[in-house]
Amino acid sequence: MRLLAQGKRIVVFDDPQNNSSSAKAAGLFNPITGKLLTRTWMADKVFPELMHFYRSMEDWLGSRFFYPQPIYRPFISVEEQNEWMGLSVQVNMKNYIEQVFTTSTYGHQVHDPYGGILVKGGYLDVNSFIDSIRNHLMSLQAYQLAVFEESELKIDESYVQYHQYKAAKIILCTGTSILNSRSFGGVPIRPLKGETISIQLGEQPELIFNRGVYVVPWGSLFKVGATYEARNLSDTITQEGRQELEQKLIELMKISYQVEEQDWGFRPTTPDRRPIMGYYPELKNVVIFNGLGTKGVSLAPYFSAQLANWLSGGGEFQPDVNISRFKSLFSKS
Template identity: 50%
Template sequence: MKKVDFIIVGQGLAGACLALRLLNKGKTVWVMDQPQSNRCSKVAAGLFNPITGMGIVKTWRAEEIFEELFEFFPKAEAQLKASFFYPMHLYRPFQTIEEQNNWMAKTADKGQNKFVKAVYTSSAYPHIHNSYGGIEVNQSGYLDTNAFLSALTRRLLSLDSYSEENFRQDLLSIRDNTVEYKGVEARKIIFCTGVASLSPYFDWLPIRQLKGETLNISFSERPDVIYNKGVYVVPTSESAVYKAGATYSLSDLSPACTPEGRQELADKLSALLKDPFQILKQEWGIRPTTVDRRPILGPHPEHSNLVIFNGLGTKGVSLAPYFSNQLANWLTGEGEIHKEVNINRFKPLYSRS
């Protein structure tokens, strides 16, 4: 029987970051994954941005999360001998003069200003509609998620620690201090499978499915910043191809791209870009979100050797490094899980069957 410290089910951003954290702590892992063309980690633009939302505000725990982000991925590039982390300024145009005025009133917030490179009160970029100016954000950029996940897969394969297969719940044996799955024994098994984590053990958690659609586009300009005004425009690994998105739907979870999604994004792009653009491809994916918009980390209420890491939502690139570190520390007895993300906050929803 093969023995490892931890089994990880799922190798999206959550599972990949956790696996690398544990390897760096000298632990042995077995990662199993069944990649799908529509998985959210592969379809997403990989955008990270500390200033978000309609109110243009600093994102939750921005200072510590983005400090961890900018430490983790450059080190991962060096370890995995691959390039996938691309810091890049982001330009967020003001949509109205009121929005511009509201932002100027916030400039006394030094914590928020830390993430702002410049503020413009008139047009700053000639190829987009931005007559009211906007803010240019630093500590933003994008992760080539496909390149990151592929690089980690290669590392795991070299360690004989990766299997591409569908996880079967009926083949999991749970013992007092260990688990066993298809001849592999581990201290704990961690489920990092996004919306697929609604297994019999974790189906009581309020994890919601949020569908998103994106477009791959080309246009004549070659911007040196990311545009974000109702729709983001982010470079991709393909020359002169940009990812635009995304839609958000809790109701339409159909496993396909939709004409409505395509039209919504095309309309928003037309409102942003002055130059004509060509739609090259449309994609879709399902993100795992939670009712309080916080990740879920920690052990099952009855089976402490079953653990979940889920609910990264639309901010997986920025949240995965920080919370994978927290979970890896907990798994190795070196730290605690913050109560804001601890599975225990949903314990009242659990009932023994």
């Protein structure tokens, strides 16, 4: 969509796998995350950009998939409550916090004896977003529902060719599938498995609740997630995953629930938790865009803008996302 906005001609080859990371993402964007509850990396740039981008996509595509709304995180102790009272008035935090409650406020739905914070976040209905884009690309005859066979890609000095399509460049944004690539190996993507459950709730939650797990609307159900599993990478759901999620759900929420589905996906993470962008070593027309990790919804708008700008000659992107930081990949070739 960034390239179309620049007036470029594109064609997308996509074989939407059932368990692609995007298809399984709850779509949450939350500027204050992690165990230490700090602002997420580059929040001051990434959040204004995502707010603007998804709204403009809704206008452009004429459909609805972006739901900014507060996320409620209950406190678990008086100490945490005190800490947040202090943090919430700091200039760099103020923009992201809607309100701090020091007494139970949503106690009829969650366990919040010490109150909690309302963070300015929300969620993207990722599947609707992708469906809208797919339909738009189809209407432009710019979409091929097909496996891209890289063995059939011809790379010349000044162009690439795939079947009847000749183009200046190809962008590989294939998530964890890049690990199976024979021609473009070595990109240091580390799959991080995530399991989720989808539940029916006894009553409508007033907000997105998030502590240990999140509870986010998912069609007529709610999605509860997610686990983080870097070692056991079986491509299936597990009993342990379900137990962990239900345990955390019970600790968070008081509303009765019924599990309807369980699901899994692999997030494309990187060793330093930063995206990976730039030319594949020694190929000036093969571009990698990957490593969106656990936060694709927040990071993609900002970094796709940097990528599109760079591709059209608008300058370099920031070094900490440049693929060239992985020296081993470059020295090998």
